[in-house]
Amino acid sequence: MSDQKKVNRRDFIYTASTVVGVVGVGAAAWPLIDQMNPDASVKALATTEVDVSLVQPGQSITVLWRGKPVFIKRRTENEITEAKAVSLTELKHPEKDEDRASNPEWLVMLGVCTHLGCVPLADKGDYNGWFCPCHGSHYDTSGRIRKGPAPTNLEIPKYEFVNSNTIKIG
Incomplete structure (x- = not known):
């Protein structure tokens, strides 16, 4: 039973790490994408x-x-x-x-x-x-x-x- 808990705990850590990584990449990419919009003078x-x-x-x-x-x-x-x-x-x-x-x-x-x-x-x-x-x-x-x-x-x-x-x- 303890092996089953370790597997579930490991899966949770991988999933949580992936989610944090995706959110971090999105947060870093947003300013780069947003700067491509035309400015107010245009x-x-x-x-x-x-x-x-x-x-x-x-x-x-x-x-x-x-x-x-x-x-x-x-x-x-x-x-x-x-x-x-x-x-x-x-x-x-x-x-x-x-x-x-x-x-x-x-x-x-x-x-x-x-x-x-x-x-x-x-x-x-x-x-x-x-x-x-x-x-x-x-x-x-x-x-x-x-x-x-x-x-x-x-x-x-x-x-x-x-x-x-x-x-x-x-």
């Missing part, structure tokens, strides 16, 4: 709110979000009509204007050329949209690639209208 850059109350039809503004330019354009009726009239068969990267602008009056997109990351110029090019002078990519009034080496349309970030004068990007 979290603050995750979204930005932009007041667009002073932007008139036909005008565009550029804001920074996550270190990248974002073009916000208040389009005129002619620009909206022109963008909607484009046949998808004419486009290198087919996307409807309605899918790119939730509110047709406002177009919000990253101002980074999809060819090599240059910043296109507004109201330039063959399609009265954006033109990247570095390699000659032409974008239309919906930010869709129409001509040049860029493979895809200008990217649309996640955004929402907080109210009629404020757009939240991110």
Whole structure:
């Protein structure tokens, strides 16, 4: 009977030692894992709110979000009509204007050329949209690639209208 007690006592010591060891490793690893989370300054850059109350039809503004330019354009009726009239068969990267602008009056997109990351110029090019002078990519009034080496349309970030004068990007 005393042999049976020694075995049980030994099993308990092994189990208790294992549990203490696992808890110790977890306690030592937690700070190392937790430090990989983004700090407060990075979290603050995750979204930005932009007041667009002073932007008139036909005008565009550029804001920074996550270190990248974002073009916000208040389009005129002619620009909206022109963008909607484009046949998808004419486009290198087919996307409807309605899918790119939730509110047709406002177009919000990253101002980074999809060819090599240059910043296109507004109201330039063959399609009265954006033109990247570095390699000659032409974008239309919906930010869709129409001509040049860029493979895809200008990217649309996640955004929402907080109210009629404020757009939240991110």
